[in-house]
Amino acid sequence: MAAGDCTAIAEILRNQARGTMSGKPKLHYFNGRGRMETIRWLLAAAGVEFEESFLEKKEDLTKLQNDGSLLFQQVPMVEIDGMKLVQTRAIANYISTKYNLYGKDLKERALIDMYVEGLFDLNDLLMTHEILPADKKDQHFANMMDKAENRYLPVFEKVLKDHGKDFLVGNQLSRADVQLLEILIMAEEFKPDIFAKFPLLQSFKAKLGNIPTIKKFLQPGSQRKPPSDEKVVDQVMKIFYS
């Protein structure tokens, strides 16, 4: 082989060792929102292109487990910077720090963490709704909307009101803003008039939606996933619960 071939082959092998041919982060999950959606939002907001490998049947998960690719045998898993990161918060923390979406000091991080953890709790409620049996859905919906409207959204309306700035923390875009926007859009899908009592959240949503990277992610054809329909729920049950 020519010397150039050897160099090229060495480069390819190095990329493979680093995890992805392209060098882009690679997301392993099913083709739906679930626990990966927040990570897609953060990467998109940071302007980072990423690839996705979708689990479609149980064998896809088993293969990853047998490969030793999943530290605790679970997805989400993201190949990034030579690592196979698992655990939603570990991945989100890494991306946020790397792309400067985590505030400028310890105190800003504490605020961001508090806000984000509240949003994760609400996200859990919204996310589990889809996979509940039909007879549990009504009560769960009522609880979800009650928590959204009376526990979580008022907090963020008040934060924006108290400091009068565009972003939740430190007057710059952070993961708290991105995660709040994600939740606002999901809550609106369940209840279109959810902003009736939250004028500042309404303008927050408009402002954030205009940030170029986020605007791009909100357009059709992006890697943002739609709410899970019956077909996806069925697939999820087969992959993870059979």
Next chain:
Amino acid sequence: MAAGDCTAIAEILRNQARGTMSGKPKLHYFNGRGRMEPIRWLLAAAGVEFEESYLEKKEDLTKLRKDGSLLFQQVPMVEIDGMKLVQTRAILNYIATKYNLYGKDLKERALIDMYVEGLFDLNELLMMHVYLPADQQDQNFANMMDKAENRYFPVFEKVLKDHGKDFLVGNQLSKADVQLLEVILMVEEDKPDILAKFPLLQSFKARISNIPTIKKFLQPGSQRKPPTRPEEVPDVMKIFDP
């Protein structure tokens, strides 16, 4: 009043404004492990003295809520450095960063986060056990032990085996080590021989337990809480039930 009195009073008022008379962190929770226990462990490991204010009846929780002290109407809440921090992970992240228990760079933090999040998942199973209805407890117990022995402990045994060092990450004490010790001891309470197949975890347990701050926390009379007994569950539920 004498000038000295004014200075003293000003100092007292400043301390009150900062949140606690003594300047020590103040933990608000019921007198039991629950979601506050990892926080007690971490403060203790860092050698930080702390005070505790116990919720004993529903009115205690209601008062904190009405005060505006609880961002999302929930405990744990920790008064520290002039803030009222809520959300277990936000509090732990703050303490870990402040007391240098969070690794030295982004990659170490990613490892610590992955390990800690896995331990959180196992801790959820352990923590919820006593609050489950009696007819669900057997199955939960089996699931808890299965996950500990087959999903989580093997990972940490392998981590220690692969690098041969005393601590999980970066050859220095981090919140991952503290939390692993906490979880090992909790599982052992239910199954004393759980470490039979994990010789490196056995020596890890002995080694970390001997660190002076941790050794002190493990002694009777410390602020470490015992397991919640089934007969105590109704009183705890009364505080939190709507």
